[in-house]
Amino acid sequence: MVPFHILGSYVSPRSRTAWKASTTARHAEIQYNTKYLRTHNDRIILENTSLLAEAPRIHITETGNKTETKRLPIALIIGVKKGGTRAVLEYLRLHPDIVAPGPEPHFFDTHYTKGFEWYRNLMPETEEGQLTIEKTPSYFVTKGIPQKVYEMSKKTKLIVVLRDPVMRAISDYAQIAARNPEVKPFSEIVFENYDSYTVDTRRAIVKVGVYALHLTRWLEYFTLNQIHIVNGENLIRDPASELRDLQTFIGVKPHITGEHFTFNITKGFPCYRRNTSQQSWHCLSDDKGRPHPNVSSLVRSKLANFYRPFNHRLYLMTGKHFDWT
Numbered sequence: 507m508v509p510f511h512i513l514g515s516y517v518s519p520r521s522r523t524a525w526k527a528s529t530t531a532r533h534a535e536i537q538y539n540t541k542y543l544r545t546h547n548d549r550i551i552l553e554n555t556s557l558l559a560e561a562p563r564i565h566i567t568e569t570g571n572k573t574e575t576k577r578l579p580i581a582l583i584i585g586v587k588k589g590g591t592r593a594v595l596e597y598l599r600l601h602p603d604i605v606a607p608g609p610e611p612h613f614f615d616t617h618y619t620k621g622f623e624w625y626r627n628l629m630p631e632t633e634e635g636q637l638t639i640e641k642t643p644s645y646f647v648t649k650g651i652p653q654k655v656y657e658m659s660k661k662t663k664l665i666v667v668l669r670d671p672v673m674r675a676i677s678d679y680a681q682i683a684a685r686n687p688e689v690k691p692f693s694e695i696v697f698e699n700y701d702s703y704t705v706d707t708r709r710a711i712v713k714v715g716v717y718a719l720h721l722t723r724w725l726e727y728f729t730l731n732q733i734h735i736v737n738g739e740n741l742i743r744d745p746a747s748e749l750r751d752l753q754t755f756i757g758v759k760p761h762i763t764g765e766h767f768t769f770n771i772t773k774g775f776p777c778y779r780r781n782t783s784q785q786s787w788h789c790l791s792d793d794k795g796r797p798h799p800n801v802s803s804l805v806r807s808k809l810a811n812f813y814r815p816f817n818h819r820l821y822l823m824t825g826k827h828f829d830w831t
């Protein structure tokens with residue numbers, strides 16, 4: 507049995523009673539077109555709803571206060587793993603009004619019981635006017651996290667870096683293979699049955715790429731205009747344009763521009779500089795932009811066929827189109 511499939515239309519009592527309409531024209535269109543996804547017993551269920559999610563009423567106020575210099579994050583880069591999250595974090599840290607811890611805090615998925623004070627203490631000191639952010643890519647796909655983030659602050663801004671899910675899976679595999687050279691071939695991991703190319707949807711390497719499913723969970727607590735999607739392919743082609751939109755979304759003055767970036771031909775990726783009057787360029791470490799294993803075009807196309815309906819759902823949900831295969 508394939509444990510992860512579309513069951514068809516379903517309207518939950520909650521979606522009928524508790525979800526409310528949004529006011530903007532963009533939302534109105536999305537409300538009309540969107541079928542939300544959820545899971546039940548590991549199956550993906552499409553929910554027809556004409557309504558956007560209303561955030562629940564539970565609310566815990568932020569623990570930081572004006573006299574404290576370490577503050578809880580106002581924005582989180584929540585995913586996706588291998589989407590380009592490190593690049594986005596390091597680029598945003600070029601902004602004088604943005605501070606962030608370098609390591610991933612993993613607060614909401616691993617250390618939540620340690621409490622918000624523990625979390626706040628992980629953050630760098632902020633001066634007046636500076637904003638704190640953090641990145642932990644596992645947040646996007648981990649059940650229960652949207653509610654926890656909402657309880658920290660219902661105003662939290664969410665950043666998701668999305669990349670062609672087939673390429674994301676291959677990138678994830680390249681990381682696994684770099685750590686464990688004995689790993690099975692890619693095709694033996696992603697297909698349950700290699701003869702019929704049945705995709706093994708129990709595998710995390712596959713599941714992460716069902717972006718519409720994960721986004722649906724976040725939309726139960728946050729509205730679409732609190733979620734900013736970065737185009738992971740465009741982030742490599744034209745980082746400045748993605749950063750322009752990101753700075754607007756976060757609400758800082760435009761500071762990071764094309765002058766902060768150069769394309770490093772040897773690395774095959776953009777590198778960046780903090781000070782535009784200096785020539786010292788920094789590139790991300792060698793584990794970003796790893797060589798990928800050879801994956802046949804047949805395997806890629808079978809996996810692309812699996813993701814296509816979910817990608818389409820994502821386009822409807824977000825109003826954003828990606829040129830994925």
Ligand SMILES: Nc1ncnc2c1ncn2[C@@H]1O[C@H](COP(=O)(O)OS(=O)(=O)O)[C@@H](OP(=O)(O)O)[C@H]1O
Nearest residue numbers: 587588589590591592593677775776790794795796
């Ligand atoms: N400037 C720059 N330099 C290097 N790599 C870049 C850059 N911009 C985006 N990318 C892409 O980022 C991919 C790694 O994604 P993440 O940082 O999200 O990975 S992780 O989840 O934190 O491990 C990484 O994936 P791979 O190429 O598969 O290694 C890159 O495609």
